[in-house]
Amino acid sequence: MANQRIGVLEGDFIGPEIMKEALRILRVMEERSPFAFEIVPLEAGGQAYDKYGCHLPADTLRKAETCDALLKGPFGGPPEALASPKWSGVEQGAILPLRKHFRLYTNLRETKLFDSLLYLSPVTEHLIKDVDLLIVRELTSGMYFGEKQERVVNGERVYSDAEAYSESEIRRIAVRAFEYAKTRKNKVTLVAKSNVLKSSVLWREVVAETAASYPEVENDYMHVDNAAMQLILNPRQFDVILTSNMFGDILSDEASVLSGSIGLFPSASLGDGPFGLYEPIHGSAPSIAGRDIANPISAILCVALMLRYTFGEEAEAARIEHAVQQTLELGYRTQDLFCGGTDDPDKLLGTQQMGETI
Ligand code: ATP
Ligand code: MG
Numbered sequence: 077m078a079n080q081r082i083g084v085l086e087g088d089f090i091g092p093e094i095m096k097e098a099l100r101i102l103r104v105m106e107e108r109s110p111f112a113f114e115i116v117p118l119e120a121g122g123q124a125y126d127k128y129g130c131h132l133p134a135d136t137l138r139k140a141e142t143c144d145a146l147l148k149g150p151f152g153g154p155p156e157a158l159a160s161p162k163w164s165g166v167e168q169g170a171i172l173p174l175r176k177h178f179r180l181y182t183n184l185r186e187t188k189l190f191d192s193l194l195y196l197s198p199v200t201e202h203l204i205k206d207v208d209l210l211i212v213r214e215l216t217s218g219m220y221f222g223e224k225q226e227r228v229v230n231g232e233r234v235y236s237d238a239e240a241y242s243e244s245e246i247r248r249i250a251v252r253a254f255e256y257a258k259t260r261k262n263k264v265t266l267v268a269k270s271n272v273l274k275s276s277v278l279w280r281e282v283v284a285e286t287a288a289s290y291p292e293v294e295n296d297y298m299h300v301d302n303a304a305m306q307l308i309l310n311p312r313q314f315d316v317i318l319t320s321n322m323f324g325d326i327l328s329d330e331a332s333v334l335s336g337s338i339g340l341f342p343s344a345s346l347g348d349g350p351f352g353l354y355e356p357i358h359g360s361a362p363s364i365a366g367r368d369i370a371n372p373i374s375a376i377l378c379v380a381l382m383l384r385y386t387f388g389e390e391a392e393a394a395r396i397e398h399a400v401q402q403t404l405e406l407g408y409r410t411q412d413l414f415c416g417g418t419d420d421p422d423k424l425l426g427t428q429q430m431g432e433t434i
Contacts, residue, residue: 080113080144087149088122089365095149097372097431098379105392116143120170121151125162131169145386147378148355154362176216180345180353182252183213185328189335192405196336199308204334209314212253213324215345217245220321241275243282250286253318254293263294263315267303267323307331328357337412339371342378344385352386354378368426371410373400376434403434
């Protein structure tokens with residue numbers, strides 16, 4: 077088998093620190109499996125801006141097109157630096173165009189709880205035990221891509237962002253959600269806001285039509301405000317949550333907190349083929365960068381998702397997930413997972429030590 081080409085976008089701030097650990101895992105895996113790959117370094121984000129004056133150089137896109145999958149660290153800068161074009165333009169200049177360019181309309185964000193971390197959750201243990209939910213977020217349309225306007229009306233500034241969805245955009249992601257539900261617990265909950273948003277009414281109509289082809293899958297609906305509450309009150313009721321670009325962004329950060337830390341979760345962005353973009357759900361965390369304290373587990377689990385969804389290497393993916401689980405069970409913690417009391421200070425690890433231990 078020819079080498080698989082994996083494009084690596086390191087990201088900003090903690091990005092390079094955690095991606096280094098993800099690549100360490102990949103190398104270890106390569107040593108003892110027939111899976112062979114080649115790393116293709118790609119420049120984008122704030123780093124690229126310094127060098128080339130743009131967030132996503134044309135050369136990066138060209139090289140990315142020759143890859144089978146992309147592993148990406150978080151892009152972005154500190155909120156207080158948003159006035160600088162280097163950081164204010166990174167979402168619109170690199171993150172959104174990358175997803176759009178490769179037509180990665182399906183974003184998967186799975187919240188699985190680690191039994192050994194249940195005590196860290198802000199929600200009581202008996203409410204979250206056995207939570208296993210998958211957010212299927214639409215990624216290439218909706219408000220993040222809708223028409224943006226800056227106007228002056230009656231002497232004051234009015235800025236707007238349009239939320240627009242077409243039937244076909246909703247249908248293709250709805251089909252994905254129902255297909256995933258069939259491999260899980262057979263339930264899809266559509267989350268929208270159909271009492272006030274026109275686009276949400278279309279989501280309801282198209283998802284109801286799609287559901288008719290999946291009689292074996294239970295299908296229900298929740299307004300997003302209620303869903304935000306239910307995620308904390310009764311997260312076990314969910315299997316697959318199907319939702320729009322913006323609601324999915326917000327709900328997945330919320331869902332990650334059930335586990336105790338946002339530093340644990342990867343995401344997969346997929347289109348119609350095996351090509352995928354794999355990135356942590358969190359941002360570049362400037363405030364903890366350069367101190368070897370970021371949790372690399374989100375990036376390491378990105379490797380597992382890549383092996384599963386793009387390369388079909390389920391056994392290797394499961395092995396990586398198992399190694400993470402075991403490391404946590406043995407009591408090893410990065411700082412975001414460490415809470416004085418019962419945790420063993422000798423098992424508090426830096427980013428690199430955590431990667432090595434896994
Ligand atoms: P974005 O807009 O790019 O999603 P954000 O403003 O939501 O960024 P993050 O960068 O995700 O912010 O950081 C949110 C919080 O989570 C910060 O306190 C950060 O330190 C913490 N955090 C994020 N990722 C990690 C990680 N891998 N390990 C430890 N803490 C993390
Ligand atoms: Mg965020």
